[in-house]
Amino acid sequence: MKQFRGFLFKANQKNINKIMGQGAKILLTNKTPYTWKKTHQDSYQMAEWNSHFPETVFPGTSVYVYTEFEEGVTITEKDDNGTIEYTFEETGESFQILAGYVDEGDIRIFFKNIQTLQNAKGSTITIGSQRKQYYSQYEDLFVNFTIVKTSVGYITIARDQNNPDWMKYVSEDKNLAQLTIPGTHDSCTYTLKNGILDTMSSDILADVFAGMVALIPALSVFLPVGAITAEIIKNITICQTMDISTQLYKGIRFLDIRLGKKDGDLYAYHGGIYLNLTFKDVLDATYDFLQKYPSETVIMSINKDGDGDDISGLVESAIESNYNMWYGVEKKDNKISWTKFDIPNLKDARKKIVLLRRFGDNTTQMGINASTLIWPDNGTNPVPPVVNYNNLDFYIQDNYQPYYLWNLDSKFDDHAKKLIDASKTDKSNTLYINFMSGTGGVYPQTLANGYMANFIGTNGKLFENYVPQQQQSSNVVTEKLGIIPMDFPETPYNGAVIGQLISLNSFTDPS
Secondary structure, eight states: OOOOOOSSOOOOGGGTTSOOOOEEEEEEEEESSSOEEEEEEEEESEEEOGGGSOSEEOTTEEEEEEEEEOOOTTOOGGGOEEEEEEEETTTOOEEEEEEEESSSEEEEEEOSSOOBSSSOTTOEEEEEOOOOEETTEEOOEEEEEEEEEETTEEEEEETTOOOTTGGGGBOTTSBGGGSEEEEESSTTGGGGGGOGGGGOOHHHHHHHHHHHHHHOTTHHHHSOGGGOOHHHHHHHHOOOOSOHHHHHHHTOOEEEEEEEEETTEEEEEETTEEEEEEHHHHHHHHHHHHHHOTTOEEEEEEEEOTTOSOOHHHHHHHHHTTGGGBTTEEEETTEEEEOOOSOOBHHHHTTEEEEEEOSSOTTOOSSEEOSSSOOOTTSBOOSSOEEOTTSOEEEEEOOOOOBOTTSTTHIIIIIIHHHHHHHTTOOSOOEEEEOOOOOBSSOHHHHHHOBTTTBOOHHHHHHHTTSOSSSOEEEOOOOOOEEEEESSTTTTTTTHHHHHHHHTSOBOSOO
16 A cells, blocks of 8 residues: 655644645636536545635636545555536536546546647546656646637647647737746756666776866765766756657747757757757757748747867758748848847748847857857846846846755745746846756756655746646736756656746737
């Protein structure tokens, strides 16, 4: 019998040792003009279910519900089940929230009398079944589910769901700086999971680690040189597990690409570590995605890794070979040239990559110039925002070190949250770039995903920032957060944070 640990305890002090069932936290968001009325409920062997769902979910509100499966030595857990049905009061359309138990509890949506652009009437989708585990302990299952009404039908945003064309339902007149855009930090480091470092000798690993310590001094306290292995270097360096295509299909629209020269070509690097991925590989994956989903755009930050040779010429050549896939590049009289260096509206950026250039200087005429910004090294830009060569305003939060097990909350609470609070009330076209990533005395995955039950991770804190407190409803939040680059955005709730960020945008008619 597994022991389960949840965030919300029913037990008081005198029965705190009682074994509890697996908890499931559900965030429902109604972004339709219709009132959802609870029209059916039933359950069997659920410790908490029927009474926790509200009778009404009004348009433009979110509701947070805590439920709990029944577990115990005398309980047949696979018999646990529950059903809640909501009907749209004005249209008669309906869907059901279903609970079941196989190896562990899961939550599903049955589209009983409603069809969305992703789901047929009568179909069922699973929106959550995998929980975060710490050795023999599990946290509660946390899922989110949103229905949005557009002029051509409903769309859904949910955990465990791909979001390949979410920009299709955002007004084309929106400037990219007015959106909330999920992104990844060091987007190419997923290749490290393939064992690239395993062939390195101990001397080479020691040299690699010395270079990393020069960038992140806290590592020398965290790990002595004699303890360095390929596995440790990987855990310090890896920031992603999803490849570029998977990131884009999940809904990521900002890629952080670090490049270096090798044998006359451009390859992805991170902190001097070769990632065995060419720039062409990155571009081909992005081009393929945009060809399949022409309503989308991808903002690609390109930076030179380390102090090596200038990469401007090779990047320019790679872009010119597919110039029609890049915003601001035109061909006239057989000459390819950059003609736009601004932050575009969505209508001008669809089916294109928007270059955020962190290499070169003010004479390098490519993309949005971020090369000569006072990019805060391990800090946050003060007020007023920094201004680039083309008079575009930026706020950047990139405080990445040092973090330890005793100050994990600091990344979100003291840095990321401050920029969130500033961005959500800013109606201008100032571009906010708010990194959730960090390292130092912990691995990047520890900061992103959490540590034991004491810390839910920076990504978890970001997600729960938009969850109504306790079991109550709140107005739906529609906010401009700018670009949110994350490490391991599929954690801790299997991609729920990606969907939650997407749902903060204002959805209108599809393009």
